[in-house]
Amino acid sequence: PRLRQQADMGQPFSLVINQEVEIAWENGVFTLKFSNESGAGRKTRKAKIDGLASVRVYADSSSVEIFVNDGEFVFTSRYYPESQKRQMVLEHSAGKACLWSLKPMKVCLRMEEKD
Secondary structure: OEEEEEOOOOOOEEEEEOOOEEEEEEOOEEEEEEOOHHHOOOOEEEEEOOOOOEEEEEEOOOEEEEEEOOOOEEEEEEOOOOOOOOOEEEEEOOOEEEEEOOOOOOOOOOOOOOO
16 A cells, blocks of 8 residues: 655654554654564664655555655665555644555566577
8 A cells, every 4th residue: 555644744643554563753753663573674763854744655565665755765674564454543633644555567578589
């Protein structure tokens, strides 16, 4: 799924995916935290970000990508969810959120023989 959150820069923000991944911003620190083995050994990544204007999250069966402030900061990590079913909990007092379900793209390759 893909999530886009537009935030009020002064308000804390938290998004939890499947009770396994927490994405948060508070007091100028943006955090990506894995609560179990779904992070394949990764636990916590942080960045100091003075103001939060937007967050985009892409998550699939083997990765999570987070674009903060239209790509000013990017977090990418392996993520192996225990369940294929997605549950997201968003905590934020201002702003708006949009959620999209993405479908896989089919790619057909045609190989030509060279002389």
